[in-house]
Amino acid sequence: MEAETTSITIHNVAKTAGVSISTVSRVVNNLGRVAPETRKKVENAIRRLDFHPNSRAQALSRKRNDTIGLIVPDFEGQYFAMLMEGAHEEAQANGINIMVLKAKGAESQIDVVKKVNSEGRTDGVILMLSELYDQVLEGIGNINGPLVILDKDVNLWRLDNILVDNRLGAFEAARHFIDVHGITNVFFVGGSEHNVDTTARARGFADALASIKIDANDKKFFGSNYSYDEGYRLAFEKISPLIKPNERYGIVSGNDDIACGIIDALMDKGVKVPQQVGVIGFDDSDIAIHRRLKLTTMRIPTKEIGRIAVRMILNRQSGQVSEPSKVVLKARLIVRDSCGCGKHDSQ
Template sequence: MEKQNVTIYDVARESGVSMATVSRVLNGNSNVRQATKDKVLAVINELDYRPNAVARGLASKKTTTVGVIIPDVTDGYFSSLARGIDDIATMYKYNIILANSDDNPEKEATVLNTLQSKQVDGIIFMGNEINNKLRAEFKRSSCPIVMAGSVDTSYTSPSVNINYVDAVKDETNRLIEHGNNKIAFISGSLRQAINKDYRLKGYKESLKDNGVDFDDKLVFETEGTYDAGYNLAESLWKQKITAAVVTNDELAAGILNGMTDRNISVPEDFELFTSNNTKIAKMVRPQLSSITQPLYDIGAVAMRLLTKIMNKEKVDDRNVILGYGIVERKSTR
């Protein structure tokens, strides 16, 4: 018998039981005698039977599969979130389909529709920009969607995040306390709400509270990459900027190396605060001061929230805000 042709009918025939009994064994139903269960499991093992998830999904109207949309699988921020998602999915016996969207809103909409065509029970979305087209796709989705580490000013979907405004405000406050009054705000695209409406807002609030005038010439919108940071370093120094708040660790690492390669001492001559505290923050020298986010927990809580919604359980808070911290390392004084 060819393995790929083994069906639940074959298992039932070889075990001498009904297909319903085999199904109860597969689903962990306790209403099966142990001797019968052992016999069925032995046949399943002998035939190397693998239940057809699609067929089971058609029968139960559930595929126990969750789609996860990630903008860049190589990004330490999102991969840490994905670990938390996967662990909780495993705990609740859901399978994961991971889809890379290349941080492209057009592709995100396509990937969203592709996952729904696979009959996933729910979707966790990780992305940096929520545009109107994507919001419309969220609203017409046939399955629940939860956002993890992603913000939407219109609160279209449930989400799990930290308070990005307060976090950036705190790190900016510390740079001002260190005597800096010409502090740059350096981010990826300002089309992204997380940068424009949250992080930049926190930066502005800190300046205002400390009596420092806001200067839009100190706001730098970049591609958010290591190379963008590295190439920006010289310009920051020439403008006599003495410190920077940076929105992601790769960008911050580029600025750091750009400074040190130009013999500019960090933190004596230039202080640097980053935002995600991924492995990069601790791998570079000097190590980067950073906001500390519970990245694993953001993913885990998002997955748990999704399971509640999929199972129609009571949800007390659709937009969960987790705590954050600040760690000062060697890139600040």
């Protein structure tokens, strides 16, 4: 009794059912007309033999993989998880798979996109772009397969593109302090000044102040990155000296990590948060609700981005849509406690 290693193929089914392989194929794929009794014979054979079409042969013949490549710079933080969630949901609903790839630098991104595309390993690619995106887009050139660019505006390149309106998000965060809390002493604390997200958010912040005729120039602070420690440092060193006893303040943060650092630094300095100083984060990451003072924050619709990205690839693939499209999504204010809206009993 030898181990049976060869899997059963369409030929076996055809033979068992007493028909040709093309008939089996037509039954499996619901193509063309098949006489009812023939269909039944084939279906019985399929069931009896437990036949599953070989996806590799299908891929070669159909010239597609039913697989989409998702290229991200890293797997850290919550962004990737949410993106994956959305992408997988839409993909699964359409019977296709997600291949996850990692590419960080410009060169690496170019390589991965080209490789995966030229080898036909995926039917389309979702690329989360790094900072140096002109360089990357130039390098990618005009690849033939569907390609969706996330998070960076690639206006000039006529590519499918999904963006978040960071400017508007920060604008609304600042306006929340102004409109709801009546606070006009607002600061912005971002990540690196070279980060496009930070600059867009800083712009929205400035726009909000401009809308009430206040100049934002001396109210923006930048760090070297998006970390808790950097937020702590900036608040400890730069912000806390500006806090006067009987004034109320609002701080718009570049992300939630920074916001948490800011809050802790101010508390350590004896400043009442959120009573005297309100803080609004950005991203609505996990940590926003894993603290005593729940973070008010701008939620990025990351899951939606993933979903739309897959949809775009599918549309492009089906040939229905021929023009590249750009989707701009809004961040949404999630009101919790750190802005001063909610409860803030103890300390």
